[in-house]
Amino acid sequence: MKSLSLLLQRLVATALIGLTMTAAASAQSLDLWRVLPGERGIPVMPGDATPVGATCADNDTAAALAAPLALADAIRIALCSNPRARQAWLDAAAQAATVGLSKAAYLPTVNASLSKSYDAVRTPGSFNSQRSGNQVHGANLTLSWLLLDSGGRAANVRQAEQNLAAAMAGHDGLLQSLFVGTAQAYYEAAAASASVRAAQQAEDTARESAQATETKLQLGAATVVDMLQARTALSQATLARVRVEGQARTSLGALAHVMGIDVRSPLQLAADADLDPLASTERPVAEDYLQQLDSLINEALAAHPTLLAARAQLASAEARLEAVRSEGFPSLTLTHSNFRNGRPGSTLPTSLTYERITAVTLSFPIFEGLSRNYRMHEQRAVVESRRADLEGVRSQVAFEVWRAFEALRVETGSVAASADLMRSAHESLLAAKARYQAGAAHTVDVLTAQKDEANARQERIAALASWRTSRLRLIAGLGRLGFWALGA
Template sequence: MSPRLLFAALTLCHSAMALAWDFADPLSTGTTRRAEASACDSARIQRPLALQDVVDLALCHNPQTHGLWANSRAQAAQLGVNLSNYLPTLSASANATRNQSQSGIAPTTTNHGQSVGLTASYLLLDFGGRAANLENAQQLLIAANATRDASLQSLWLSTAQAYFSLRSARASVAATRTAEAAAQESLTAAQARYLSGSATPADRMQAQTALSQATLNRITAEGNAATAAGTLANLMGFDADQPLNLAEDADLSPDPQVEQAIGQLIAEARRQRPDLVAAEAQIKAAEAQVEAARASGRPSVNLNATTSRNANSGTPDTRGNSIGVSLNIPLFTGMRTTYQTRAAEAQVESRIADRDRLANQIALDVWKAYQSLLTGSQALRMADDLVASAEQSERMTLGRYKAGLGNLLDVLTAQSTLASARQQRITARYNFLASRFALAQAIGELDLTQTTLIH
């Protein structure tokens, strides 16, 4: 084989591997890599974090993502292995010998020999075997990429939920501090009335008890907030004690547009969920494996070429060149091909069953997420009204008590109701936000645009 032909073969092999890598990551351009490097900058943790910042850092630094990308690259390399079957193989050999011989009293004779050879082989025809193996590798790569995307979406959702949990926990801290301040005001009013002779010691003790309970609630809320912060930092790939400064929260109201027909949402999920895409690719890969198993028992035709040069001391150099076509016909393989085909066909049936089970599970996931969204939307609408009426009731009863009318029990009841209403509004707000992301993930639409839902 000439050097020019060898260079052409190596170039083609390199192009095939490049195609495999592009198949694994088609968006891996210079501009994209620079943008990813900026998004993954660890220094962002020092700035106020919006939801998009949190998700970016989690996708960049969580160890799970590193393993997912490694699996995709490994499968891309397997695609390159199967692409190489369409290229010729080239091997070189070299030998050097030194022989000594002696007969009777004749002097010792020494012979030196050298030989070099170059052998090329190319598979001309195998009745679909390498094509089936290539299809299998391509479908497995599609499945690996889709599985990676599904796992990244799951990590995305977990990070968003942890982000909302931290916001909810910190909002609860603020609410308990407000309740603690209200309880302190009630105690001050009770003490003033006690000193003026218009209240009993029992009023003062009840107010002190209410203040102690409010203080305990505030301490508990602060502990929950610290736990939520550590959980979010861990998902982002940082130590649990990493300080987190969240950006200012935005106002939120229910969006009627998200309340779509459930049948349409299920259909969309079955069309674009990455894990279902992976299941479909696994079926196609298994079908290709059936064809590959069948092809293993069929004939194959190879083109072979050899060139060699031999040099031995005392004789002229010899050169040899050969080219030929070889035919290999498997006559009996001990039923191996039959059993391999049966095993591959059973694997197809198993993959189809897995796909159908997943399709049913997706429908249930969408249904649950949709119902959670509807519940959260309705709860959020009512939470503001509940807080407004509880605030009015608390102001009125406290004002009456300070004026010498009413009793302390009504004040403490109103304050407890207000604190509960505020907590319910906080829970409703962040449950609604989390349910929007959960529905997006159930449908398979969780991407960067979803972070604009709260800004």
């Protein structure tokens, strides 16, 4: 009978332990306050209403890399695969869990414990020895609930929520920075590819001139000096083509790095006719907001993620100051405990006992060695430091908008000037070739026109790429960059 009772006790204890572990495992996936983020997909950019694209699955990335890579796909891959983007999202997710942790202070805590104790006493004698033992099984349950404080829990919740707001704003700011960085790397790679095509065309033109000069030399219409000059120009064009091909490969590697993929990945960019120096020599349409600097700066000061993060950090520091201040006021706590066969660590009882304790405790902090006083001074300094940071960020945001505005204005003018330069250089080359074929121009005139036309091509390509990047930088400076800007 005794062994059966012991077996039942063991079964009950095992079941209770299993139930506790199951509850703990379930609590890890339970989000009572609904603050934890779900699975990470394509992040929503601050300027977009919804995410563009599917998910961040590996097969989506592989499909995008298998075809000629468009700019939007490159940015999507960067937002999913770049380590800095993942880290910023995980930091925000961790801060979201902190919000739930701060709200958990409003709930009671319950603890249960099981114990088994055995007390053995042996009394030796001259003829025999006596031995007695006492085995006790204990079970304890304790509930503790903070019923009332002086605003400390509410201040801690506000602090956690503001920290989460700062983390999310920082995440948005990083996404915009990554967006611009990926677009710039893409434009640089596209410009490098266009430069390769331009260098190949320049090399072909130089080769045609060299062949024409050799033909004229054979006919006695040119000199050996003319032929050598033409060959020298061809060698220079070949050298220029080799160099820009190397720059193109480097640009593709830099793009892969920004996207967060292996730099050895073979990338083929989608055809971009807008970077063809001869496809369009018209000036791009200027943005309407290019003439509204004051309104642009005011817009950035109201919605830029960096400013939102700085404001949230200031509010978090102020909430922390309130929490520290509340520690000096009373608190009311409810405690209820059930003990079977004595309290933990107490002397073993000789008979079965039950004990129940219910207490309401009102605590008054009187003296803490001035530690709270110094924490108050420390937190006030933190608040003022955050306020100074906010002013510095506000000034920096306004300056970045102004600088991006001026850069876009310069690049818009550069695009117009490069169009005129491209048109003039191309027409000059055609005229020089015609005059050379007619015998009215010297070889040096043709070579000079070829060099000027090749330089104009490179200037045109660089101006178009720089204009696009400057435009995106200005939109990012306003704090509303998104995929919408790629089609505008």
